[in-house]
Amino acid sequence: MVLTVPLFPHQAIDGTYIDKKCPFTGNVSIRGCILSGVVTKMKMQRTIVIRRDYLHYIRKYNRFEKRHKNISVHLSPCFRDVSVGDNVTVGECRPLSKTVRFNVLKVMKAAGAKKQFQMF
Numbered sequence: 001m002v003l004t005v006p007l008f009p010h011q012a013i014d015g016t017y018i019d020k021k022c023p024f025t026g027n028v029s030i031r032g033c034i035l036s037g038v039v040t041k042m043k044m045q046r047t048i049v050i051r052r053d054y055l056h057y058i059r060k061y062n063r064f065e066k067r068h069k070n071i072s073v074h075l076s077p078c079f080r081d082v083s084v085g086d087n088v089t090v091g092e093c094r095p096l097s098k099t100v101r102f103n104v105l106k107v108m109k110a111a112g113a114k115k116q117f118q119m120f
Helices: 010-014
Strands: 034-041 047-058 063-074 087-092 102-108
Touching: 034 063, 047 087, 063 087
Parallel strands: 063 102
Antiparallel strands: 034 047, 034 087, 047 063, 087 102
């Protein structure tokens, strides 16, 4: 099953960038899981790290515990205004590198300023 993304970003339609791993203009098809998460790191070129928080049930204690996963995601140049704290929707694709198996499909800006560490 191949997922076609109906909403192309404006920059993907009339952009002049070259990215063979872009899901809109490159040779990558989105198939499998569609996930969402929060951007936590942007220190790589064209790759970001997102964090997915979830609850895991412990049957012995009848309670939930908080857990998280960090996922490396390819960020196409058509998404220009992405910053730490933004919510992103990602789709699964073929392995793009040793750790990257997802591509950004949509970016939703963070609603408010989150409490984060800042230098003095």
